[in-house]
Amino acid sequence: MSTISFECPGCHTKLVADNSLCGSLISCKDCGNSVVIPIPGITEGMKIGDFVLKSKLGTGGMGEVWLAYHAAMDRHVALKILSPKFTSNKVFLDRFAKEAKNSGKLSHPNIVTAFHAGVENGVYYLAISYVDGKNLKDRLDNGEIILEREALLITKSIVDALDYAWAECKIVHRDIKPANIIIDRKGVAKVLDLGISKSIDEDNQLTMTGTFVGTPFYMSPEQALGDKNIDFRADIYSLGATLYHMVTGTVPFDASTAMAIISRHLKDPLPPANERNPALSSQCCTLLEVMMAKRREERPQSWQEMREDVELVLKGQFPKTVPPKKEEGQIFIASDSEQMSKAKTAVSPNHKTMAAGADQALQGEIKEPESAEGKKDSTGAKPSKSRISWKIAAILVVFVLLMMAVVSIAAFFLVKKYYFDAKKSNRISVEEISSSNDRTARGIDEPTQKELQEFLAREAKKKQDQKSSPADKKDQPPTVKKEEEKKPNKEPLKW
16 A cells, blocks of 8 residues: 655644545644645646646645646646545546536636646646635634725625626535635635536536535535525525624634534524624624525525625615524524435534544535434523523422412411410310319318318317416427317318
């Protein structure tokens, strides 16, 4: 198995990879940056067809892009060379040929067009116009935040280009992003890679073979769901995401994996752009909400409407298209059952290409998973108003029930205390009444006639004793005296 050696463009570390992976991404073992494995045999000075390679301009999802010189016409062109990993795949070869065909149909000042395609010694290539300028992605990668007016003018130029492509050939770009927009030295914005687009007039099912085309950071919800009926409104969403990146310096939705990014496009509300860049006007923020509406029916319904909205914002006015209602946390819902069935396979977290991360996804096609189960929202999205009202109602019901329970418990203990107090009081009264009845029954409270007579007789005798002589009293034993003194004291007790 042959290998290829190359350097990381960031830290110049020497890397080695298998030839079969040429055109793919790997991570540098030192700096961690994503590096494209170069296509073997493609070097500076090499001649391919009528073109001589000068320098490599960059890499894309389908291969490398080289600056080449066309001697016959004495001009420089950009030569796109298809990666070897695709050359054995008839589907991708057909798509590569379709790119040349579609690009050849278009002639617009804001579109970079192709003019020649061919194959040389097994190397498939496509010659397109070379634009001497700066890629929009490079500006954003350097941390630049583009001024609102300039960003709106760039957006308007791309709207003009895509309006032309749709009107002439019913072509949808499907991969609008900063990397596919270049600004020439005169400040004219041009769109690249219209070959990845889809022509509605052609019954082409290239994207239904287990892949979907687009970049997760800027992908529309319907693309993420694998909808085969994509139209120009998907490009409006992607262009809105690109405008968002231009004026804020950040992508609308970010995450550690491509799957997580797609999930956020489907479920999360758009973060307010003026929170990331307070200098933005309310009109521009509203335009972003309009362009990035989850449902395509809520976006501008034609490129003419889109252009009018951009022009209004440039004049300091709000867009004509009404922004969608802010029902945060609402998941994008497909318009038909076929879309929903497609969603089950288009957003699976299990596919290895998805899990590889956003870096791989940014460079080209993402494999569509074969099967998966729908995932619930884990982002901590805010509930809708209807959910909030139901939650409030539920809380009130629970509160009322809780208060009823507290009152019931308090009443129970009060009744219980009253019952035992009353029972205790009743028991004491009964005992007192029983005791009184017992005393009366035994004649304790009311002396009998006989007792009264005996008492009077003792009193009379006591008086007689007191009248007797003192000598008699002295002769009386003390014990008798004590008994006599005690007797009168005992008798009243019977009363």
